[in-house]
Amino acid sequence: NAGVTQTPKFQVLKTGQSMTLQCAQDMNHNSMYWYRQDPGMGLRLIYYSASEGTTDKGEVPNGYNVSRLNKREFSLRLESAAPSQTSVYFCASRTRRDEQFFGPGTRLTVL
């Protein structure tokens, strides 16, 4: 039982490049989330998916798109990366008791 896994762990992009961050969970959870973490700002919700086939915007969705490919996988795409998207990105999934399990994070730098 691996929990929540994320790939890649690190990524450096140039402004304007695109990339997809991958997330998978093996706990059969319905809800999955993408957050970004910036110094002094805590965790901010980008997008979430309450179930397979549905996605909703969070607090900071601009510049991102998501896909809930199946119950296990929830990907985050940056179509045209900007320096303001330099951050640490966390994926999470949720139990019925609202507890969220987090992946180890992806550290993204946009030059």
Place this chain on the structure above:
Amino acid sequence: GEDVEQSLFLSVREGDSSVINCTYTDSSSTYLYWYKQEPGAGLQLLTYIFSNMDMKQDQRLTVLLNKKDKHLSLRIADTQTGDSAIYFCAESMAPVNTDKLIFGTGTRLQVFP
């Protein structure tokens, strides 16, 4: 609006108790959580408290909830160097929105010998 506030830093001596405080705004929250983030890692759930409880104890951890003041605290007894981390409180938006947690900014706990 939804807002969870924490102080940014706390420094304590090894063996002392640490108290990390949090204030939240949504009185309808069902669960409140404490997460720990070690350097370079994701968040791990430490403990949680249901909103109809005042206190919960789990080994060295004690959570106190004051619903009237919307204040949550985490006390770590006999703090160790391994407790050095960032601690986040979070509130569930249930029952209004069971899908979202609102996180505080995090408190960086530094434990010195």
